Structures are given as structure tokens and as C-alpha cells.
Amino acid sequence: GNSVTQMEGPVTLSEEAFLTINCTYTATGYPSLFWYVQYPGEGLQLLLKATKADDKGSNKGFEATYRKETTSFHLEKGSVQVSDSAVYFCALSDKGAAGNKLTFGGGTRVLVKP
Amino acid sequence: DTGVSQDPRHKITKRGQNVTFRCDPISEHNRLYWYRQTLGQGPEFLTYFQNEAQLEKSRLLSDRFSAERPKGSFSTLEIQRTEQGDSAMYLCASTLGLNLGYGYTFGSGTRLTVV
Numbered sequence: 001g002n003s004v005t006q007m008e009g010p011v012t013l014s015e016e017a018f019l020t021i022n023c024t025y026t027a028t029g030y031p032s033l034f035w036y037v038q039y040p041g042e043g044l045q046l047l048l049k050a051t052k053a054d055d056k057g058s059n060k061g062f063e064a065t066y067r068k069e070t071t072s073f074h075l076e077k078g079s080v081q082v083s084d085s086a087v088y089f090c091a092l093s094d095k096g097a098a099g100n101k102l103t104f105g106g107g108t109r110v111l112v113k114p
Numbered sequence: 115d116t117g118v119s120q121d122p123r124h125k126i127t128k129r130g131q132n133v134t135f136r137c138d139p140i141s142e143h144n145r146l147y148w149y150r151q152t153l154g155q156g157p158e159f160l161t162y163f164q165n166e167a168q169l170e171k172s173r174l175l176s177d178r179f180s181a182e183r184p185k186g187s188f189s190t191l192e193i194q195r196t197e198q199g200d201s202a203m204y205l206c207a208s209t210l211g212l213n214l215g216y217g218y219t220f221g222s223g224t225r226l227t228v229v
Contacts, residue, residue, distance in 0.1 A: 004156075043118075043120075043220040043223050044157070044205065044207075044220040045220070091156075100209070101170070102147075102149075102218065104158070106154075106155055107156050
């Protein structure tokens with residue numbers, strides 16, 4: 001079956017530091033990959049996505065590259081801000097399966113201190 | 115259209131009571147999904163609809179859970195005889211999915227607390 005593994009948090013950083021959150025996946029088909037962000041008290045927001053190997057998703061200074069050879073989709077940001085404090089979820093959707101339902105990792109809490 | 119709306123935002127209920135949640139998706143989205151998120155975990159798939167048809171249900175969805183999407187618009191999720199283990203955030207999402215891996219739009223969720 002499909003699964004997503006991401007690094008456990010919390011990750012605590014100072015403002016302007018570099019952020020990396022590791023994500024690896026197992027899928028039976030050819031998944032699309034996503035990063036979602038959840039701010040306190042809110043629902044999940046799509047941060048970025050990549051639908052095929054070697055695609056790079058980017059948004060709000062965050063980037064992630066779909067690496068089929070290492071089955072990874074690591075999230076990076078070069079200079080974090082306090083407003084980036086949130087929980088980040090890596091997810092996949094198996095395009096070959098009906099329904100396109102998402103399989104999520106356990107989430108990584110990021111805390112950015114001023 | 116302002117996105118996916120869920121109502122209520124919070125629900126506290128006594129064990130054994132029935133509860134119903136509502137989700138209003140983005141109007142042109144034909145697929146609607148329900149997920150459950152427990153504290154500190156990622157969301158887990160419960161069920162999904164394409165238009166008014168419920169096409170898949172997770173094994174997580176016991177007989178006490180039922181979901182409907184009459185007329186392919188809003189959806190309701192009912193939990194009968196609630197148990198403390200049902201305490202979680204229930205998330206609704208919608209998409210105009212065509213097996214192309216589009217991202218979903220999530221609502222803010224309904225947080226259920228069973229006491």
C-alpha cells in the first residue's frame with residue numbers, strides 16, 4: 001500500500017535560518033506529491049505540488065523536487081520567518097488508483113523564533 | 115465562492131449521543147472527501163463522493179458512521195452512538211479531480227470532543 005514518512009518534529013529554528021523537512025514515500029503506482037501546511041486552528045492549505053518525476057514545486061519561498069530514484073520529496077526554504085511556524089504535511093495521491101485520495105505523513109511541527 | 119465551509123467548527127457531545135457535521139464544497143468541484151485527524155497525526159481518509167455517489171469507504175468508517183451527499187452539493191457526516199475514540203478533527207475537502215493529481219481544497223474542519 002501507499003505510505004509517507006516524514007521527519008518527526010518539532011523543528012525549532014531562528015528567523016532567517018534554512019529549513020529542510022525530509023519526506024520519503026512508498027507507492028504502488030505513479031503518485032503526485034504534495035506539501036500541505038496547517039497553521040494553528042486552521043485547516044490544511046496546499047503549499048506546493050509536483051505531479052511527475054523531476055518536477056519542482058515552489059510557493060512562498062518553499063521548494064520541493066520530486067525524486068523518483070530516492071522516492072523523496074524534501075521541503076526546503078532558504079530563510080524562514082516567524083510566520084512560517086506551522087505543521088507541515090507531506091502527502092501523495094496515486095494517479096493510477098480511482099479516487100485520488102491523499103495519503104499523509106504524520107506531520108512536522110516547525111517553530112521559528114525571532 | 116470562498117472555499118470549503120464546514121459547520122460547526124467545534125462540537126462537544128456526551129458519549130452515546132449522535133452528531134452530524136456539514137460540509138459545503140467549492141461549487142464546481144465534483145469530488146468531496148472526508149478525512150479524520152487525531153491529535154499529532156496526519157489526516158486519514160474516511161470516504162469520498164463523486165457527485166452524489168459514495169464511491170469508497172475506509173475501514174476506519176465503522177457502521178456508526180454514515181455520509182451523504184444529496185444532489186451532489188453539500189455533504190453530511192453523521193456519527194451515531196459516539197465514543198471517546200471518535201474525538202478528532204473531521205476535515206472535508208473538495209476537488210475537480212480527473213485522476214490528474216490535483217491538489218484538494220480543505221475546509222477548516224470540525225473538532226469533535228466526546229466526553
